[in-house]
Amino acid sequence: KSNMARGNLILIEGLDRSGKTTQTTRLVETLQRKGKEVELIKFPDRTTPIGRLINAYLVDKSFQLSDQSAHLLFSANRWELAEQIKQKLENGTNIILDRYVYSGIAYTAAKGLDFQWCKNCDIGLPKPDLIIFLNLINNETRSGFGDERYEIKSFQEKVKTQFELFFNEQNWHTIVVDHQTIEQVEDKVWKLVFPLVDHETTTPIDLFK
Template sequence: MTVERGNFLVFEGNSGVGKTTQLSKLSKLLDWTTFIEPGGTEFGLGIRDIVQGVNRKYEIDPYAALLAYSASRANLIRTEIRPRLEKGEDVLLDRYWYSTFAYQGAQGVSKPIVWAVSWLATGGLRPDAVLHYDLIPEIALQRKAGNSDVDRFDIMKIEFHRRVRANYRQLARIPRVLPGMPDKWITIDASGSIDQIYNNSVSILKELGFLNV
């Protein structure tokens, strides 16, 4: 008997847009298995601390960050996400290789190289949809201020965050048929209140067929 692959939904967005807040709220409705990137495994959490920790005094080259994130991603996909999808389980993921395209691309890493390395790391696993929460960095970073969950990218200059946002918006325009791109990419205006964004997200999930409530 063939088991139908589970649904695979990714949440993306620049720092401070409220993406993780929305994922936390929506995961209670969907009741799917949820993972974060980098993380999801002990190995991935180690990578997260090494690359993103604000108290780390050593320099991390952007290409080294690309490879570190990709190693974490490869492990998460192969040990957790793909096996669950193949058993018919549904998965929510907080960030995927699109974050690497946006963030390491903003650091000057060649985007074709990001794409090639990410294809290798993920084995070409495509999400069914990406919910991309979009907000200008000036407001997003104000929201992030005072948050205890701050990493080394959060404290970079505003010009960096503008490049990150521009890279996400570039991804939104890339044809879905290209390798590694999701079946659907939905950009959500994250300038409203938490409840407004949540209600909009619920409506979109219903339209996509992920919610029946």
């Protein structure tokens, strides 16, 4: 069984308003058109019991939760789905993730918590075969912040600084999205994804360390 082709785990990360959701949706559609088995998983998954707590925390700024507790909930939300993700990959399904451990770490570390502490609870989760970070050099040009807890420009700047600490991470690719059309970004995403899905992946699923 270990020699059988498995699905690829592909992550699209980025700041708010960087186009993650548009790009993950388009990528899934493209893969489906090419006849590939593919599924989209968005974190936080707000539909699980833990996800509903996270949703309440994000939409209601009077919802009281320590930064540590909030962080652990986001991580627990990933662990809830970890076994299912592994199973699906092993059955040959490609999984596209919209946010994952790097968002988890960057958003909490931006509040001033210890970076390594932030990483610890995610150690052992399946590690993406490809990480695409949609970078916004200047988020001045993009309007449309909502009013969830983290949708404040000054905080987004801090989050970006934390994301930058991952730029040398293995499998990490950054796409600058400023002044680019959706189609131009989509094309760059596809150039990274294509080589992966074009051949059979047989290496074991790596774990986040």
